[in-house]
Amino acid sequence: MSRILVTGADGEIGRAVSESLVAAGHAVTALSLSFASPHPADRLIEGDATSPEVVDRAMDDVDAVAHFAAxxxxxxxxxxxxxxxxxxxxxxxxxxxGERGVRRAVIASSINAIGYPNNPHGAFPPAFPLDVHTPPDIADAYSLSKLVDERTAAYAHRRYGLDVVALRFPLVKWPDVLRDAARDVQDDPARLAREGWAYLTMHDATRAVQRALDAEVVGAPVIPLSAADTLLPVDSAELVARYAPGTVLSRPVAGRDALVDTSAARDLLGFEPSESIHDGTATERASLMRSKR
Incomplete structure (x- = not known):
């Protein structure tokens, strides 16, 4: 059994990751500004993740870190x-x-690290599928913070030898929330065009974090994530042609295939998404997990 520090542990993803880690047999130290309800971690620390003193206290006996505080x-x-x-x-x-000798960390980056989803100028990525080589076009502070976080991960590896996996999450929610979002987006598909209508179920997000903690990855790789399909029940090439006409397809896209390249997750982490909101399995799993909360 290893002890894992989860920061932002009372947030939606942080709490779900904490639950999955405890279920997998890990001990969890949970750091959050506050805790709104009982938490599965055996150590709870209330405090600010920007505070060196608070974070240093949270690092006691920690083997790995899953960082979601933001x-x-x-x-x-x-x-x-x-x-x-x-x-x-x-x-x-x-x-x-790094100073405490921890050897593995996972941080929550975002599809926003490329800047297009929240770009106030309406810029579109030059090509789909989105990947680690998509050139960023950043004009908002949140997107800039996520790109800087990825560079901070590279710095931490270079300075301390800390291996850090930066997971570029798309929209991550429980399946029932994603289904509601999909219905809303159907009324205005252009809203999520700049991020390729990407999503990931909460169950798959927690699996990706666990694989990132366990996989023998060296360095500070940036790994885009997505479900295997898009939020909308429409062929992906048709979506791009209609709502992102200035964006090309850098490779053929079949059917409703995702418009995010997730090959790095497969190759480096051995992770592939297992759930789609367009089948019943994801909803049943999410409902079962949420009923235990």
Whole structure:
């Protein structure tokens, strides 16, 4: 059994990851500004992930880190606050982990690290599927913070030898919430065109984190994630042609295939998405997990 520090542990993904790690037999130290309800971790620490003293206390006996503490959307703070909190938390957590001899960390990056989803100028990516080589076009503080977080991961590996996997999450929710989102997007598909209508179920997100913690990965790879399909029940090439006409397909896309290249997740982590909101399995699994909360 290993002990894993989960920061942002009372957030939606942080709590789900904590539950999955405990279920897998790990001990969990949970760090959060506060806890709104009982938490599965055996160690709870209330405090700010930007505080070196708080983070250092949370690192006691820790073997690995799963870092989710952040302001998760640009609308939830001023640009200065969003950038400051997100980048300071990641720098503090990875620095303290490296100084304490922790050898593995996973951080929550975002599809927003390329800048297009929240770009106020309406910029579109030059090509789909999106991948680690998609050139960023960033004009908002949240997207900038996520790109900086990825560079901080590379710094932490170079300075401390800390292996850090940066997972570029798309929209991650429980399947019933994703189904509601899909219905809303059907009324205006252009809304999510710049991120390729990408999503990932919460169950698959927690699996990806576990694989990133366990896989023998060296360095600080950036790994895009997505379900195997898109939010909309429409052929992907048709979506691109209709709602992103200036964006090319860099390779053929069959049927409703995802418009995010997830080959790095498969090759480096041995991870492939197992759930789609367009079948019944994801809903049943999510309902079962949520009933235990």
């Amino acid at each position: 302001i998760p959307h640009p609308s939830l703070g001023t640009p200065i606050d969003v950038f400051r909190v997100n980048t300071a938390a990641t720098f503090t957590v990875l620095t303290r982990a």
